[in-house]
Amino acid sequence: MMKVQVQSGPGLLCVGVAKPKPRRLRLNAVFTTQTTAGNDSNSMAASPSPSPSPKWAQKTITLPPLRRGCHLITPKITKEIGEDLSQFNCGLAHLFLQHTSASLTINENYDSDVRDDTETFLNKIVPEGYSAPWKHTLEGPDDMPAHIKSSMFGCALTIPITNGKLNMGTWQGIWLCEHRDSPTARKVVVTLNGI
Amino acid sequence: MMKVQVQSGPGLLCVGVAKPKPRRLRLNAVFTTQTTAGNDSNSMAASPSPSPSPKWAQKTITLPPLRRGCHLITPKITKEIGEDLSQFNCGLAHLFLQHTSASLTINENYDSDVRDDTETFLNKIVPEGYSAPWKHTLEGPDDMPAHIKSSMFGCALTIPITNGKLNMGTWQGIWLCEHRDSPTARKVVVTLNGI
Amino acid sequence: MMKVQVQSGPGLLCVGVAKPKPRRLRLNAVFTTQTTAGNDSNSMAASPSPSPSPKWAQKTITLPPLRRGCHLITPKITKEIGEDLSQFNCGLAHLFLQHTSASLTINENYDSDVRDDTETFLNKIVPEGYSAPWKHTLEGPDDMPAHIKSSMFGCALTIPITNGKLNMGTWQGIWLCEHRDSPTARKVVVTLNGI
Secondary structure: OOOOOOOOOOOEOEEEEOOOOOOOOOOOOOOEOOOOOOOOOOOOOOOOOOOOOOEEEEEEEEEOOOOOEEEEOHHHHHHHHHHHHOOOOEEEEEEEEOOOOEEEEEEEOOOHHHHHHHHHHHHHHOOOOOOOOOOOOOOOOOHHHHHHHHHHHOOEEEEEEEOOEEOOOOOEEEEEEEOOOOOOOEEEEEEEEEO | OOOOOOOOOOOEOEEEEOOOOOOOOOOOOOOEOOOOOOOOOOOOOOOOOOOOOOEEEEEEEEEOOOOOEEEEOHHHHHHHHHHHHOOOOEEEEEEEEOOOOEEEEEEEOOOHHHHHHHHHHHHHHOOOOOOOOOOOOOOOOOHHHHHHHHHHHOOEEEEEEEOOEEOOOOOEEEEEEEOOOOOOOEEEEEEEEEO | OOOOOOOOOOOEOEEEEOOOOOOOOOOOOOOEOOOOOOOOOOOOOOOOOOOOOOEEEEEEEEEOOOOOEEEEOHHHHHHHHHHHHOOOOEEEEEEEEOOOOEEEEEEEOOOHHHHHHHHHHHHHHOOOOOOOOOOOOOOOOOHHHHHHHHHHHOOEEEEEEEOOEEOOOOOEEEEEEEOOOOOOOEEEEEEEEEO
């Protein structure tokens, strides 16, 4: 039987159901933040409040040109979408980089050495220059390595939204990794979905 | 023209539309499990049943400390969210690891040698110890390699939900890859969304 | 304060809210395509039109056997889901490959050399054959490398939907990377969600 707890427990995160029929107000599924498998103390509960309504929001953010390497962009992203995030109790934020020679990843948000070391790793693992075996060289020696690095780290992130904020861990941050030598502006399509 | 088939074909997976107006009950898009492009035998159909309502659910699962290496955690995850998954006919399950020195990936669920070999690969590809070029070494020789491995495999997964279950392939399983030497508990934010 | 603009600005992408109560028609969040932080010219607006309704659609596509290497499958995917995509103003498309020895990634859609070079890279970085350190060899020398490559690139993609189309960058395409020597048909579960 499903465990349901409606905004009463200290461990409660969020959740609910958007009902097309306003009269049926019971929340279908509310999880606690603790491991609750086998915990039968959570009982079904009815919510007297109106059902939340699912929302969608989407915008394209333009990031300014950044030098080759890994960059922490959490402040920039939260500045762009923070007000809108605050409208979501529970949901998902999707970030999509519209390029094939840069990447998005989540990693350490504190020591910039981690970003430098990651760039060192990427350059070490993907050959570049005269000894590299690439056929695709028309756009410069850094171009084919950039494509490979983009697929290694990926161009998209999905991050949970909880209580109006990105629910990342304490040390997690959003990185843009620029893999080209010549910095260019980069576009990120942000899509928010939730209740 | 859109192909629509309402819960009648053997190949039907699921799908529907949550209508804010209860009177309009037509499903907008129902796909079959087979490749149907060019197949005109599917005709529009109206559903007599009430529209499904979109649901959101979110919880944080704490995984116990696991030794460095790759671990199959599908049983643990399905134990935690199985009852709630069963409420979803069609949707997506999102798993988000709140850490920067471990990763989530989907890979083989049967032979544990695959997990051992993957750990072997990760250790081979990311230098560790005195010969490694890392600047970030304060937290031990395994720390910077752990950050790199975390970005290589990523910290998040999105898996389709079909008929109340994670719709993975026969041989697919969810892995937690622990990249640190000292095991610590790891938190995963699970977000379910669907109808 | 949240910036809201309802289908009037040239930079407008999309977005809205599915309301369970038909009477409340205000859109909660509409973003522009430009960087708008600090731009106070966007004002709140009410929409006279009915609220959009959230839709879900899901189907399994079978891709024909493809030789080992990277393949551009955007045309195949859009042929399969294009009609259904056109029903979504704003949303997300999720592609999930149900296999552990192939992968999905987004990369360059023009020069096939990029796909060849990426295959060259994968073969260079993951040892194969007699010198490889793998324990899992029962299914052939290409099997364990295939599993590793699958986790490196991943088996899933999430792509924004905007105005009825996949909102990828000009040069982005969807790739299926086949990592086994013997081609087999591959299944992809596609899930669409949006308004």
